Amino acid sequence: MLNDTTSPNESIIACNLNAISADQRELHEVLSHSLFAAVQEIQTLPNGYAFRLPSTSAMILKAAEYVANERLCCPFFNFTLEIEPNERSFWLRLTGDEGVKVFIKAEFPAILDPGIVATAGL
C-alpha cells in the first residue's frame, strides 16, 4: 500500500515503496487494484481482515505475485493464502500487530468494490 501511518499506541506501521524497483512499483499498483477489485467478501479478524477471492488458479498466482512485492514494501504484514478443498473458497488474510487493522481500514477501501466495503463495514 502507499502510505505510512502510526497506530494509537505508537507502533509504527510503515510501507516503503522504494523496497521494490520503479518498474515493479507501477506493475504492483496495477496488480493490487486488479486483485482487490476481485474481492467478493471481507471478514473482520481480531488482528486484520480476510478477503475472499475467486477460487481460480489465475487468482492464486495473482495473489502470490502481489504478496511477493507487498511483503517487501510493508514487512509488518502477516499474509496467509488459504485454498480450501474441492475448489471451494480462496481467502487472502492480511494480519499483524496492533495498528495493522487501522492501516488496512485507512488504505484499502479505495481499491475495493464500494458495495463489498459497505457490507463489511470497513
Add this chain to the structure above:
Amino acid sequence: MQSDTTPHNEVIDEVVIACNPNAIPAEMRNQWVENGKQVYAAVLEVQETPDGYQFRLPSDSSMLLKIANYISNERLCCAFLHFTLEITPNSGPFWLRLAGGEGVKAYMRSVFEANSLLREHVAEAAGFRAA
C-alpha cells in the same frame, strides 16, 4: 499428492482420497512435477499438525511464486487437500500447510516416504521412514 502422473485412489474409513493428475491441463503437468520437486527439496523443517503437515520454506519471493504455482495445480490434482501458505512478517519463514479430513495425513505420509521428495535429514527429523 505428487508421486507420479498416474491417477490413484485410496479409501480409508469411507473417505475417498483420490489424486488425478489428468485434472491438470496437459501443458502444465511437467511444470507441476518440477515445481513440486523443487518446493519439497527446499523444505527446511516439517512439523506434524492435527490434520496434516506443515513445511517451513525459505522466505524469498521466487520461492513464494513457485509454491503458489505448485498449489494452483496440485489443488486440481488432489482436490481433497486444504492448502494454507503463511508468509510471516519481516522476512520471516514461509509455512506451507497441507491438511485434510480423515486418512489424508496417513496418505501424505505414505507419499513422502515412497517418493523421497524431502531431503534426507529433513525427512528423518520429521520421523519419515526412508523409501
